[in-house]
Amino acid sequence: MMNQSNLAFKNNHYEPEIGVDPRDGKLAFYYVVIAFSAFLLGILGGLLQGLSRGGMIELPSWLGYYQILTAHGVLLALVFTTYIIYGFLYAGMSRTHGAFSPRLRKTGWIGFILTSLGTGMATVMILANEASVLYTFYAPLQAHYIFYFGLVFFIVGTWVTGIPMLVHYFKWKKTHPGEPAPLFGFMTTATILLWIIAGLGVAATVIGQMIPWALGMTDEINVVLSRSLFWYFGHPLVYFWIMPAYMVWYLVVPKVIGGKLFSASLAKLAFVLFLLFSIPVGFHHQLMESGISVFWKYVQTILTFVVVVPSLLTAFSIFATFEQTGRE
Amino acid sequence: MQHSDVETKEATPLKETKEHSLKGTLYFVMFIGSFIFISWFVIYFLFLSRI
């Protein structure tokens, strides 16, 4: 069974056979622990909503429906996803590129602490019913300023942990000249870059518009601009969820089924396309809105359709991986 | 082992993809593709019917 082609594709992954360094594993572990704690709280929120909408229970007077809905959205769509993705990427980078240096690991921890501080601030404000604004937090619905500061810490914290992963990848490339870098690192880099670029939008609206306004320094807020900035983040956000799932499809599934990746270069192309086309597409969440011209809406629709292309590539690649393995 | 593979890596995928038939893959992607294609037009005609 271990024939020539099997050997060849085994090395096509370019992955050295090493485990996750326990010191890196610890940070990844904490990311996963918080992810699933948030998941548990979030789904309990979902259950309560369902039971109360279905008329089976009556929510106590101190607990609002939209308060639980906000908790449900923030915990599942922002906290669970971000933490599980960071745990996955961080452990994977350590596994495929070797242990992080102490300095990079320390930076990773600082980011983790910042993100968790932000998560804590936002969660407390939601539980105190000071931020029942849903996870889209559209202005001019207003939350407590601590909620907005929590969001800033959350986003900036993820950037701080993202940087050591990028540095780790480029350091690997520098110390292994001429060698093809592990695909995991390439995909992690694309995902982190996408996340940083997308985060700029939400950081801009929260820092530039919402915090001054929640503190009472300004009394008006440009609603359409804040929505555009939010969706500049909010749409790539879903690619930030999709890309790690695609990493599992491209890299983990072939290993699990004992096969090989259909094409590394097509996988790379898909990730580059995701990164490039995720930047300008957020406007399509404002297609029904006034103040944006029909021409720009059509341009956005075209760009949105273009993002389908990497998914078309991925669909073929996944089926081909299965079929090739099945026919071995 | 690592080194010799690096040199042959450009050539291997070419050879490998020719090895097995990908008929099943084509059927499945076209199945998904037609589903998307048909759904898109169903929704478009729903829009037209409501004008």
Add this chain to the structure above:
Amino acid sequence: MHLHKYEKIWMTFGIGSLVLFLAVLGVSAFAFGAQPPSHMHSVDSQNLEESVFSAPGVEQIDETTYRARLVAMAFGYDPGTIEVPVGSTVIFEITSSDVVHSFAIPGTNVNLMVTPGHVNMTEHTFTEPGEYLVLCNEYCGTGHQHMQMKIEVTP
């Protein structure tokens, strides 16, 4: 980069479909005017009483055309009911006096976002008599689920 023969077929089909979809949308939008609500007028949401929205309601423009100026607010619309005869085309002009709302008539193509400071616009021809429900489908606060109005289309 090598592409498998079947993958070429698949990508041609996929990208071809996207181009077809976009062409259909482009032609309906720019040749036949089926465009999403994108009105460009703005208004001072703090001083609606000094704007055209000072007396929201329906006015007749010509024999079969009506203009409905409506103000969305937490948690309802002003006015709460409007009445038009069957067969009339209603031009809706809507703004918000507080937060972001929406205006949707289930079962029709009428669905738009109402952002404070902006006026959004759409039109619809009511060919069937009856009572039409209007809903807000954008979360706007604790009473969001109660936000609605009625359009009576009389025979």
